[in-house]
Amino acid sequence: MDRALRLARAALESSGDVGLALSISLIALRFLWIQARSSREGAM
């Protein structure tokens, strides 16, 4: 029980960092996707 509470607290406290990392990763993925699509259209 104590360990589960500690884990829940650690998950709650790190959720902001995880959310930030996920958001930045999604933005980077979208940027790479836009670059790939525009270079493919340029080649055609």
Place this chain on the structure above:
Amino acid sequence: MIGWAVGIGIATVFATAILAIPALIAARCISTRRASPPLQRGGLERNLVMLAALIGAAGALAWSDGWAIVNRGVVGWGLSDAATVLVAFVAPVPLAAVPWVAGEILSGPSLRPFASFTAAAAVACASNWVCYAVLWAGRPAERLSASIVLVQIPVVLTAALLSARTYLAARGDAIRELPPEAVALDRAASDYSSSMSENRSLRGASSGFF
């Protein structure tokens, strides 16, 4: 380019004056006139500030997209243009005000309220402007589709979480938890630092860290 710079400046000043400053003044009045804050600084209060930032991000996104949908055709832009411009250039300063207001209301006035808000607003603006530049600038207008909204979500989340982190890092301790001598010393050091910067800039020297 000059038109863009003027537009960004006007949008930022408008958002600060109309949307952020009234909330900041109200929160400051409440937090300074109250006998004691509801929470002490700690893990719970930090998590609540982060949660408030997330709720603020959802509200900013709903407001931006809703405004773009309701006012379609008024400004002569496509829906995606209006929504992304609002998210990128009007939303950041109010987004930075949300964690500031939550923190000051929940745990009382901070040692550095102005610096913490300025830093949080600068981080939110920089984050949203960079995201606009790499994701939406120069792209043709289109319908406000789910794919655009799905990209807007991480953009506002990044700005909200970064500004909340910046506020939490820059605000310092709660004034109530410090002895009056420490508060006076910090303010004197701040005044001395700003007067030294002014003297240096008046003499033409560098006002930076060196």
